[in-house]
Amino acid sequence: MSLHLIELPLDLAALNRWAGARGIGRQGFDEGLALHHLLGEVFGPAVLQPFRLMVAPRARSGTLYGYADRGADGLRSAAAPVIGPSEAGVIRLDRLRSVPRPAATWSEGMRLGFDVRLRPVVRLASAIGGEGAGFAKGAELDAFLAETLRLGTARPRETVYLDWLSARLAGVAELEPETSRMASFRRLRSRRGGKRVEGPEITVHGTLRIADPAGFADLLARGVGRHRAYGYGMLLLRPPQRRN
Template sequence: MSLHLIELPLSLQALHRWAGTRSLAAPFDEGLALHHLLGEAFGPAALQPFRLMVAPRAQTGTLYAYAGVTAEDLRRQALSVLTPAHAEVIDLDRLRSLPRPAEGWTEGQRLGFDLRLRPVVRLASALAGTGENGEDISFRKGAEIDAFLAAALRGETASREDVYLGWLAERLAPAATLDLAATRLASFRRTRILRNGKRLEGPDALVHGTLTITDPAAFAELLGRGIGRHRSYGYGMLLLRPPQRGR
């Protein structure tokens, strides 16, 4: 499958208004709103994974995504189904794309990246222990929890950054290896998201770093697929950059 990097300007105020009309704004879940908006305008998973970038105090944002078709194909598709409410949010005239062909990647190639992640794991068995505040906590088999919390409950003493970078390295393989000396946890917070009518609380992390391609074909697939869970809600998109400097 061919791959294209998509760039799409959005009005943030219009996005909030649109989400309000769809009962998606109380409280507002940006990833959920964009998931529904993009699906209605371009088709299910047409723009996935994606990432919304917003400058401080800006009224507009830029959505980046990977897609299997060009901007012109996406524009043609959207024009057939777009509503006036969609058009207030999405600036189709400024939708554009660049090809990311599989043959453009080579073994040993080093690339920097900017990546928003939700580093969670699904438990293969029940897990219990003591929380940060000394409280007893337990999770059932199949629960989705913070990868760092899971490691701590198993008695591991690695830092949050080390756990998250290890989590990422596992998911990059076998397509690429992670350069730990040039990769860092840039920011971390805990957020609540709405999935299937349930509120889930968990980690929301930004990682800036450098990787080395080990399997070009697998790397091309990884770009189009994204990394980790919640990829259709704004997580897991590898935004490529020049290689980063070591720490």
């Protein structure tokens, strides 16, 4: 499969108006949900996914980055017959750009820096916690809370989350703990599948080493972790961090 890194400027005020007109996030603006619907309507379901919206402080516009199986010309051709005036006010198709990421880009042992926004959650294989205060099998739970309840003791939150990320890179890439860190953490309420969900959101800045080039290309295209359709799990690649 061909892979392309997409860069797409967005008007943030127009995005808010577009979402409001469609009743998306009536109980509070949900950026990930709005972008999920917008990108699906313009380009097709899961065509531009995973993605990440980057916004500078106090900026009125942002830049959406994503991975797709086609370049800018192919995306414009797909969007041109269906995009409406409201969507065109949010997305400037004439400013959409892309660069290819061919399979030959990646090699075993290559070190790469990265920036990734994640929802570090797990699906419970079995129920945990006491009666009335526990969590049922299949529940989605903060990876830190799940481990703490299972073990009865708490490791540092950053350590748990970096281990969670390392497990999801396993076999494809190795995380370098000494050059990786949790750059931000917050708890966030979102709407998914018509339900309100609450959980952790983190940003990790780090370095990885590729173990399986073909598998790494698939990982970029797929994204890391859950909630990838809502702006999580996209590996933005950077030069590797310097070792101390």
